[in-house]
Every structure is written in structure tokens, then in C-alpha cells.
Amino acid sequence: MKLTYVLKENVLSDNILEVPEKGYIFKGGIIAVLKEYSFQNEWSDKLTTKKFKKQSSLFEYLNKNYQNLDLDFTNTILTN
16 A cells, blocks of 8 residues: 655656555655656656655655645655
8 A cells, every 4th residue: 555645746747646544655665656757758658766765765755856845644654
């Protein structure tokens, strides 16, 4: 089971963050998957996928690239 958060709405595709529910983890010890889309041409976007194993590196990346986020990670693996 996973929860999906929209980080940024683009014209064609949205940047999303996928996080497993509490008690679950993605295969390989991954705690979050970030799917970012950047402009490729008028009809499609280029997908870049980033996978995080550490909560600290995920929050560091989010603070650097998405400053004005207010996400509620209740019932996810990211809550203590």
C-alpha cells in the first residue's frame, strides 16, 4: 500500500511523491519514490525517478527543491 502526494502541478504531468503506509516498505529498503517530470517537447515530459532509503536525505531534498510544501505524513512510514 502506498500514499501519493502531489508536489508540483505541471502542464502535462505532476511531480509526485509515493510513500508506503506505516508498517510497510518498498522493495530494496526504499522509503520513498519521487517522480519528477521536466519539459521534453510539446507533447510529453521527461520522467526522472529518485528513490530514497533515508528519511533525512528525503527531507533534505524536499527542503532544497520544494520549499513551500506542507505535507501531512500521518499513517506513513515517515512518521515517528
